[in-house]
Amino acid sequence: MWTKKADFLGKRYLAVGFSIVEKGYIGTGSDGFMPYNDFYEYNPNTNSWTQKANFGGDSRENAIGFSIGRKGYVGIGNDFYNPLKQDFWEYDALTNLWSQKANYGGGPTTYAIGFSIGNKGYIGLGGDTLGNPFRKDFYEYTPDCDSIYAYSDADGDGYGNANSNALICDSLLPNGYVYDNTDCNDANANINPNASEVCANGIDDNCDGAIDENCCNIPVGLTTTNLTSTSAQLNWNTVASATKYKVQYKRDSTGTAWTTVTITAPTTTYTVTGLLANSKYKWKVRSVCGSVKSAFSSVIKFTTLLRLGEESVQQKSLMVYPNPIITTSTISFFLNEKSNINIELLDLTGRKIKTLVDDYLEEGNHQLVFNRKQLEAGIYFLKAKINNETSMMKIVIE
Numbered sequence: 001m002w003t004k005k006a007d008f009l010g011k012r013y014l015a016v017g018f019s020i021v022e023k024g025y026i027g028t029g030s031d032g033f034m035p036y037n038d039f040y041e042y043n044p045n046t047n048s049w050t051q052k053a054n055f056g057g058d059s060r061e062n063a064i065g066f067s068i069g070r071k072g073y074v075g076i077g078n079d080f081y082n083p084l085k086q087d088f089w090e091y092d093a094l095t096n097l098w099s100q101k102a103n104y105g106g107g108p109t110t111y112a113i114g115f116s117i118g119n120k121g122y123i124g125l126g127g128d129t130l131g132n133p134f135r136k137d138f139y140e141y142t143p144d145c146d147s148i149y150a151y152s153d154a155d156g157d158g159y160g161n162a163n164s165n166a167l168i169c170d171s172l173l174p175n176g177y178v179y180d181n182t183d184c185n186d187a188n189a190n191i192n193p194n195a196s197e198v199c200a201n202g203i204d205d206n207c208d209g210a211i212d213e214n215c216c217n218i219p220v221g222l223t224t225t226n227l228t229s230t231s232a233q234l235n236w237n238t239v240a241s242a243t244k245y246k247v248q249y250k251r252d253s254t255g256t257a258w259t260t261v262t263i264t265a266p267t268t269t270y271t272v273t274g275l276l277a278n279s280k281y282k283w284k285v286r287s288v289c290g291s292v293k294s295a296f297s298s299v300i301k302f303t304t305l306l307r308l309g310e311e312s313v314q315q316k317s318l319m320v321y322p323n324p325i326i327t328t329s330t331i332s333f334f335l336n337e338k339s340n341i342n343i344e345l346l347d348l349t350g351r352k353i354k355t356l357v358d359d360y361l362e363e364g365n366h367q368l369v370f371n372r373k374q375l376e377a378g379i380y381f382l383k384a385k386i387n388n389e390t391s392m393m394k395i396v397i398e
Protein backbone atom coordinates (compact mmCIF):
# COMPACT_ATOMS: atom_id res chain seq x y z
CA MET A 1 0.00 0.00 0.00
CA TRP A 2 1.24 3.48 -0.82
CA THR A 3 0.22 6.64 1.06
CA LYS A 4 0.95 10.10 -0.29
CA LYS A 5 2.93 12.26 2.13
CA ALA A 6 4.14 15.88 2.16
CA ASP A 7 5.87 16.97 -1.07
CA PHE A 8 9.63 17.59 -1.08
CA LEU A 9 10.52 21.28 -0.85
CA GLY A 10 11.98 21.47 -4.37
CA LYS A 11 11.93 19.25 -7.43
CA ARG A 12 14.87 17.05 -8.17
CA TYR A 13 16.23 13.98 -9.85
CA LEU A 14 19.54 12.13 -9.65
CA ALA A 15 19.56 12.99 -5.89
CA VAL A 16 20.55 10.76 -2.95
CA GLY A 17 18.32 9.58 -0.14
CA PHE A 18 18.85 7.58 3.06
CA SER A 19 17.59 7.37 6.63
CA ILE A 20 19.30 8.07 9.97
CA VAL A 21 17.54 6.66 13.01
CA GLU A 22 13.95 7.83 12.57
CA LYS A 23 14.41 10.60 9.98
CA GLY A 24 14.78 10.58 6.21
CA TYR A 25 17.28 12.69 4.23
CA ILE A 26 17.43 13.84 0.62
CA GLY A 27 20.04 16.07 -0.98
CA THR A 28 22.11 16.96 -4.03
CA GLY A 29 20.71 16.08 -7.49
CA SER A 30 19.59 18.26 -10.38
CA ASP A 31 16.47 19.97 -11.70
CA GLY A 32 17.58 19.51 -15.30
CA PHE A 33 19.22 22.94 -15.49
CA MET A 34 21.73 22.91 -12.67
CA PRO A 35 23.05 20.58 -9.92
CA TYR A 36 22.45 21.30 -6.22
CA ASN A 37 24.19 20.72 -2.91
CA ASP A 38 21.24 21.47 -0.64
CA PHE A 39 20.09 18.88 1.88
CA TYR A 40 16.76 18.21 3.60
CA GLU A 41 15.38 16.19 6.50
CA TYR A 42 11.98 14.47 6.53
CA ASN A 43 10.26 13.91 9.88
CA PRO A 44 7.60 11.17 9.55
CA ASN A 45 6.06 12.09 12.91
CA THR A 46 5.16 15.58 11.70
CA ASN A 47 5.12 14.68 7.96
CA SER A 48 7.27 17.71 7.25
CA TRP A 49 10.53 18.68 5.54
CA THR A 50 13.26 20.89 7.01
CA GLN A 51 16.26 22.25 5.15
CA LYS A 52 19.56 21.31 6.82
CA ALA A 53 23.19 22.29 6.30
CA ASN A 54 24.25 22.13 2.63
CA PHE A 55 26.22 19.05 1.55
CA GLY A 56 29.91 19.70 2.28
CA GLY A 57 31.15 19.12 -1.27
CA ASP A 58 30.28 20.81 -4.58
CA SER A 59 26.82 20.63 -6.14
CA ARG A 60 26.38 17.35 -8.01
CA GLU A 61 24.10 14.68 -9.39
CA ASN A 62 24.37 10.88 -9.42
CA ALA A 63 26.08 10.86 -6.00
CA ILE A 64 25.80 7.91 -3.59
CA GLY A 65 24.25 8.18 -0.12
CA PHE A 66 23.83 5.72 2.75
CA SER A 67 23.94 5.79 6.52
CA ILE A 68 25.82 3.95 9.25
CA GLY A 69 24.42 4.40 12.75
CA ARG A 70 23.62 8.03 13.25
CA LYS A 71 25.92 9.25 10.45
CA GLY A 72 25.06 9.80 6.81
CA TYR A 73 27.56 9.44 3.96
CA VAL A 74 27.42 11.14 0.57
CA GLY A 75 30.07 11.22 -2.14
CA ILE A 76 31.23 10.73 -5.74
CA GLY A 77 28.88 11.56 -8.67
CA ASN A 78 29.33 14.28 -11.27
CA ASP A 79 28.50 17.91 -12.03
CA PHE A 80 28.01 19.71 -15.37
CA TYR A 81 31.46 21.19 -15.86
CA ASN A 82 33.88 19.15 -13.80
CA PRO A 83 32.20 15.88 -14.34
CA LEU A 84 33.61 13.22 -12.04
CA LYS A 85 33.89 13.39 -8.25
CA GLN A 86 35.73 11.17 -5.82
CA ASP A 87 35.23 13.15 -2.59
CA PHE A 88 33.29 11.53 0.20
CA TRP A 89 31.58 13.22 3.16
CA GLU A 90 30.05 12.35 6.49
CA TYR A 91 26.93 14.03 7.88
CA ASP A 92 26.28 14.16 11.66
CA ALA A 93 22.55 14.47 12.20
CA LEU A 94 23.00 15.52 15.83
CA THR A 95 25.23 18.50 15.05
CA ASN A 96 24.01 19.15 11.46
CA LEU A 97 27.65 19.30 10.30
CA TRP A 98 29.46 17.80 7.33
CA SER A 99 33.08 16.62 7.44
CA GLN A 100 35.19 15.33 4.56
CA LYS A 101 36.44 11.74 4.76
CA ALA A 102 38.86 9.64 2.70
CA ASN A 103 38.23 9.87 -1.07
CA TYR A 104 36.36 6.97 -2.66
CA GLY A 105 38.64 3.96 -3.15
CA GLY A 106 37.58 3.57 -6.80
CA GLY A 107 38.66 7.07 -7.80
CA PRO A 108 36.43 9.57 -9.69
CA THR A 109 33.18 7.71 -10.33
CA THR A 110 29.56 8.37 -11.23
CA TYR A 111 26.43 6.27 -11.81
CA ALA A 112 27.69 3.92 -9.04
CA ILE A 113 25.63 1.95 -6.54
CA GLY A 114 25.94 2.07 -2.76
CA PHE A 115 24.42 0.68 0.42
CA SER A 116 25.37 -0.15 3.99
CA ILE A 117 25.25 -3.32 6.08
CA GLY A 118 25.59 -2.85 9.83
CA ASN A 119 28.75 -0.90 10.48
CA LYS A 120 30.13 -0.91 6.93
CA GLY A 121 29.34 0.95 3.75
CA TYR A 122 29.72 -0.36 0.20
CA ILE A 123 30.12 1.42 -3.13
CA GLY A 124 30.87 -0.07 -6.46
CA LEU A 125 30.21 -0.39 -10.18
CA GLY A 126 29.27 2.78 -12.08
CA GLY A 127 31.42 4.43 -14.69
CA ASP A 128 33.97 7.10 -15.47
CA THR A 129 35.26 8.92 -18.53
CA LEU A 130 38.68 7.27 -18.51
CA GLY A 131 37.64 4.46 -20.79
CA ASN A 132 35.61 2.54 -18.20
CA PRO A 133 31.91 3.39 -18.70
CA PHE A 134 30.76 0.04 -17.23
CA ARG A 135 32.84 -0.91 -14.19
CA LYS A 136 32.63 -3.88 -11.82
CA ASP A 137 35.00 -2.85 -9.01
CA PHE A 138 33.50 -2.76 -5.50
CA TYR A 139 34.74 -1.22 -2.21
CA GLU A 140 33.96 -1.45 1.49
CA TYR A 141 34.00 1.64 3.74
CA THR A 142 34.82 1.45 7.46
CA PRO A 143 33.92 4.65 9.34
CA ASP A 144 36.48 6.35 11.55
CA CYS A 145 35.97 5.69 15.23
CA ASP A 146 35.26 9.07 16.83
CA SER A 147 34.87 8.25 20.51
CA ILE A 148 31.69 9.41 22.13
CA TYR A 149 29.76 8.52 25.26
CA ALA A 150 26.49 6.63 25.01
CA TYR A 151 24.13 6.21 27.95
CA SER A 152 22.11 3.22 29.03
CA ASP A 153 18.37 3.42 28.55
CA ALA A 154 17.11 0.72 30.90
CA ASP A 155 13.44 1.65 30.68
CA GLY A 156 13.50 1.97 26.89
CA ASP A 157 11.92 5.43 26.75
CA GLY A 158 14.66 6.72 24.44
CA TYR A 159 16.31 8.85 27.15
CA GLY A 160 19.54 7.76 28.80
CA ASN A 161 20.86 7.61 32.34
CA ALA A 162 23.63 10.20 32.83
CA ASN A 163 25.23 7.99 35.50
CA SER A 164 25.60 4.93 33.26
CA ASN A 165 27.71 5.50 30.17
CA ALA A 166 29.99 3.70 27.73
CA LEU A 167 32.64 5.05 25.38
CA ILE A 168 31.80 3.90 21.85
CA CYS A 169 32.59 4.73 18.22
CA ASP A 170 30.20 7.52 17.37
CA SER A 171 28.28 5.77 14.66
CA LEU A 172 27.94 2.46 16.49
CA LEU A 173 25.35 2.42 19.22
CA PRO A 174 25.21 -0.73 21.40
CA ASN A 175 21.81 -2.21 22.13
CA GLY A 176 20.13 -0.57 25.12
CA TYR A 177 22.18 2.62 24.73
CA VAL A 178 21.23 6.09 23.48
CA TYR A 179 23.17 9.30 22.96
CA ASP A 180 20.80 11.22 25.25
CA ASN A 181 21.57 11.50 28.98
CA THR A 182 18.58 13.44 30.27
CA ASP A 183 16.37 10.70 31.77
CA CYS A 184 15.82 11.64 35.42
CA ASN A 185 14.40 8.18 36.18
CA ASP A 186 15.71 5.38 34.00
CA ALA A 187 13.52 2.79 35.75
CA ASN A 188 10.23 4.31 34.63
CA ALA A 189 9.45 4.87 30.94
CA ASN A 190 6.66 7.32 31.84
CA ILE A 191 9.21 9.68 33.36
CA ASN A 192 11.38 11.45 30.79
CA PRO A 193 11.96 14.96 29.38
CA ASN A 194 9.22 14.46 26.79
CA ALA A 195 6.56 13.36 29.30
CA SER A 196 3.77 15.60 30.52
CA GLU A 197 3.88 16.64 34.16
CA VAL A 198 1.29 14.62 36.06
CA CYS A 199 -0.27 16.72 38.80
CA ALA A 200 -0.37 15.90 42.50
CA ASN A 201 1.80 12.77 42.33
CA GLY A 202 4.85 14.30 43.99
CA ILE A 203 7.02 13.24 41.02
CA ASP A 204 8.98 15.33 38.53
CA ASP A 205 7.49 13.48 35.55
CA ASN A 206 9.04 15.67 32.83
CA CYS A 207 12.56 15.84 34.30
CA ASP A 208 12.69 19.64 34.43
CA GLY A 209 13.71 19.66 38.08
CA ALA A 210 10.33 20.89 39.35
CA ILE A 211 7.72 18.65 40.95
CA ASP A 212 4.06 19.05 39.94
CA GLU A 213 4.69 22.43 38.29
CA ASN A 214 1.89 24.17 36.41
CA CYS A 215 -0.57 22.11 38.37
CA CYS A 216 -3.47 23.43 40.37
CA ASN A 217 -1.73 22.51 43.60
CA ILE A 218 -3.12 22.94 47.09
CA PRO A 219 -1.59 26.08 48.62
CA VAL A 220 1.04 25.48 51.30
CA GLY A 221 3.08 27.70 53.60
CA LEU A 222 0.07 29.16 55.41
CA THR A 223 0.95 31.79 58.04
CA THR A 224 -1.04 34.32 60.05
CA THR A 225 0.69 37.65 60.69
CA ASN A 226 -0.04 41.20 61.86
CA LEU A 227 -2.55 40.05 64.46
CA THR A 228 -4.59 42.73 66.17
CA SER A 229 -7.72 42.45 68.27
CA THR A 230 -9.93 42.81 65.18
CA SER A 231 -7.83 41.76 62.21
CA ALA A 232 -5.31 39.25 60.95
CA GLN A 233 -3.24 38.93 57.79
CA LEU A 234 -3.47 35.51 56.10
CA ASN A 235 -0.56 34.47 53.86
CA TRP A 236 0.25 31.46 51.70
CA ASN A 237 2.78 30.47 49.04
CA THR A 238 2.23 31.14 45.35
CA VAL A 239 0.79 28.27 43.30
CA ALA A 240 2.29 28.62 39.82
CA SER A 241 -0.82 28.12 37.70
CA ALA A 242 -3.41 29.61 40.05
CA THR A 243 -5.56 32.41 38.67
CA LYS A 244 -7.41 32.95 41.96
CA TYR A 245 -7.51 31.73 45.52
CA LYS A 246 -10.55 31.07 47.69
CA VAL A 247 -9.97 31.83 51.36
CA GLN A 248 -12.42 30.66 54.00
CA TYR A 249 -12.33 31.70 57.65
CA LYS A 250 -14.62 31.38 60.64
CA ARG A 251 -14.69 31.66 64.37
CA ASP A 252 -13.38 28.45 65.91
CA SER A 253 -16.63 27.52 67.62
CA THR A 254 -19.52 25.32 66.72
CA GLY A 255 -22.39 26.73 64.74
CA THR A 256 -20.50 29.48 62.94
CA ALA A 257 -20.41 29.46 59.13
CA TRP A 258 -17.37 29.90 56.91
CA THR A 259 -16.89 33.28 55.28
CA THR A 260 -15.47 32.94 51.73
CA VAL A 261 -13.39 35.54 49.93
CA THR A 262 -11.85 35.38 46.45
CA ILE A 263 -8.33 36.70 45.93
CA THR A 264 -7.01 37.28 42.41
CA ALA A 265 -3.51 35.93 41.74
CA PRO A 266 -0.67 36.81 42.01
CA THR A 267 -1.76 38.21 45.40
CA THR A 268 -1.21 35.57 48.09
CA THR A 269 -2.34 37.45 51.17
CA TYR A 270 -5.62 38.62 52.63
CA THR A 271 -6.32 40.76 55.66
CA VAL A 272 -9.45 39.73 57.56
CA THR A 273 -11.06 42.58 59.49
CA GLY A 274 -14.05 42.94 61.78
CA LEU A 275 -12.96 40.10 64.08
CA LEU A 276 -13.78 39.78 67.76
CA ALA A 277 -11.02 40.48 70.26
CA ASN A 278 -9.33 37.66 72.13
CA SER A 279 -11.12 35.02 70.01
CA LYS A 280 -10.02 31.89 68.21
CA TYR A 281 -10.44 31.74 64.45
CA LYS A 282 -9.44 29.26 61.78
CA TRP A 283 -8.87 29.55 58.04
CA LYS A 284 -7.95 27.60 54.92
CA VAL A 285 -7.32 28.37 51.24
CA ARG A 286 -7.67 26.59 47.88
CA SER A 287 -6.26 27.36 44.41
CA VAL A 288 -8.44 28.08 41.40
CA CYS A 289 -6.70 27.54 38.02
CA GLY A 290 -9.15 28.59 35.34
CA SER A 291 -11.95 26.05 35.52
CA VAL A 292 -9.99 23.68 37.76
CA LYS A 293 -9.67 24.06 41.51
CA SER A 294 -7.58 22.35 44.15
CA ALA A 295 -8.81 20.89 47.41
CA PHE A 296 -8.61 23.14 50.46
CA SER A 297 -5.39 23.37 52.40
CA SER A 298 -5.21 22.11 55.94
CA VAL A 299 -6.80 24.46 58.49
CA ILE A 300 -4.70 26.74 60.63
CA LYS A 301 -5.83 28.69 63.67
CA PHE A 302 -5.07 32.02 65.32
CA THR A 303 -6.31 34.00 68.30
CA THR A 304 -6.99 37.71 68.07
CA LEU A 305 -5.36 39.97 70.63
CA LEU A 306 -6.95 41.40 73.72
CA ARG A 307 -8.57 44.77 73.10
CA LEU A 308 -7.21 47.58 75.21
CA GLY A 309 -7.19 51.16 74.00
CA GLU A 310 -6.49 51.59 70.33
CA GLU A 311 -5.17 49.01 67.89
CA SER A 312 -1.79 50.64 67.63
CA VAL A 313 -0.93 49.79 71.20
CA GLN A 314 -1.93 46.15 71.14
CA GLN A 315 1.57 45.01 71.94
CA LYS A 316 1.27 46.87 75.20
CA SER A 317 -2.14 45.48 76.20
CA LEU A 318 -3.03 44.11 79.60
CA MET A 319 -0.21 42.04 81.07
CA VAL A 320 0.03 40.18 84.37
CA TYR A 321 3.44 39.05 85.56
CA PRO A 322 4.07 36.65 87.10
CA ASN A 323 1.08 34.49 86.31
CA PRO A 324 0.51 32.01 88.04
CA ILE A 325 0.70 34.17 91.17
CA ILE A 326 2.13 33.02 94.47
CA THR A 327 1.96 36.16 96.63
CA THR A 328 2.06 39.28 94.44
CA SER A 329 1.98 40.11 90.77
CA THR A 330 2.13 43.26 88.66
CA ILE A 331 -0.75 44.19 86.37
CA SER A 332 0.37 46.58 83.66
CA PHE A 333 -1.44 48.23 80.77
CA PHE A 334 -1.00 51.04 78.30
CA LEU A 335 -3.52 53.72 77.39
CA ASN A 336 -2.92 55.79 74.29
CA GLU A 337 -5.35 58.43 75.44
CA LYS A 338 -6.96 59.54 78.69
CA SER A 339 -9.49 56.77 79.39
CA ASN A 340 -12.02 55.46 81.84
CA ILE A 341 -10.65 52.17 83.11
CA ASN A 342 -12.22 49.62 85.40
CA ILE A 343 -10.54 46.32 86.31
CA GLU A 344 -12.35 43.78 88.43
CA LEU A 345 -11.26 40.45 89.87
CA LEU A 346 -13.84 37.69 89.27
CA ASP A 347 -13.95 34.13 90.50
CA LEU A 348 -14.46 31.09 88.30
CA THR A 349 -18.23 31.56 88.28
CA GLY A 350 -17.93 35.17 87.15
CA ARG A 351 -18.82 36.67 90.52
CA LYS A 352 -17.01 39.88 91.39
CA ILE A 353 -14.58 39.53 94.27
CA LYS A 354 -13.24 43.07 94.25
CA THR A 355 -12.57 46.10 92.06
CA LEU A 356 -8.87 46.69 91.45
CA VAL A 357 -9.11 49.95 89.50
CA ASP A 358 -11.97 52.31 88.71
CA ASP A 359 -10.53 55.54 87.52
CA TYR A 360 -10.05 58.07 84.73
CA LEU A 361 -6.37 57.73 83.91
CA GLU A 362 -3.85 59.63 81.80
CA GLU A 363 -2.42 58.09 78.63
CA GLY A 364 0.74 56.01 78.97
CA ASN A 365 1.92 52.99 80.89
CA HIS A 366 0.25 52.10 84.16
CA GLN A 367 1.10 49.47 86.72
CA LEU A 368 -0.53 48.23 89.85
CA VAL A 369 0.57 45.60 92.28
CA PHE A 370 -1.85 42.80 92.96
CA ASN A 371 -1.62 40.98 96.31
CA ARG A 372 -3.47 37.70 96.74
CA LYS A 373 -3.89 38.24 100.49
CA GLN A 374 -6.49 35.73 101.69
CA LEU A 375 -7.49 34.43 98.25
CA GLU A 376 -7.55 30.68 97.89
CA ALA A 377 -5.55 28.96 95.19
CA GLY A 378 -7.48 28.55 91.94
CA ILE A 379 -8.48 30.17 88.68
CA TYR A 380 -9.71 33.77 88.58
CA PHE A 381 -10.42 36.34 85.91
CA LEU A 382 -9.50 39.94 85.41
CA LYS A 383 -12.29 41.83 83.67
CA ALA A 384 -10.91 45.03 82.16
CA LYS A 385 -13.27 47.69 80.85
CA ILE A 386 -11.72 50.60 79.01
CA ASN A 387 -14.02 53.25 77.51
CA ASN A 388 -16.86 50.68 77.44
CA GLU A 389 -14.80 47.93 75.73
CA THR A 390 -14.49 44.84 77.86
CA SER A 391 -11.89 42.09 77.79
CA MET A 392 -11.21 39.16 80.06
CA MET A 393 -7.95 37.57 81.17
CA LYS A 394 -7.43 34.38 83.11
CA ILE A 395 -5.07 34.38 86.10
CA VAL A 396 -4.03 31.51 88.32
CA ILE A 397 -3.27 31.78 92.01
CA GLU A 398 -1.17 29.00 93.45
Ligand SMILES: [Ca+2]
Binds near residue numbers: 155
Ligand atom coordinates in the same frame (compact mmCIF):
# COMPACT_ATOMS: atom_id res chain seq x y z
CA1 LIG B 1 15.42 5.81 29.86
Ligand SMILES: [Ca+2]
Binds near residue numbers: 157184187188189190
Ligand atom coordinates in the same frame (compact mmCIF):
# COMPACT_ATOMS: atom_id res chain seq x y z
CA1 LIG C 1 12.58 7.24 32.16
Ligand SMILES: [Ca+2]
Binds near residue numbers: 208211213
Ligand atom coordinates in the same frame (compact mmCIF):
# COMPACT_ATOMS: atom_id res chain seq x y z
CA1 LIG D 1 8.41 18.69 36.40
Ligand SMILES: [Ca+2]
Binds near residue numbers: 198199200204205
Ligand atom coordinates in the same frame (compact mmCIF):
# COMPACT_ATOMS: atom_id res chain seq x y z
CA1 LIG E 1 4.25 15.34 38.88
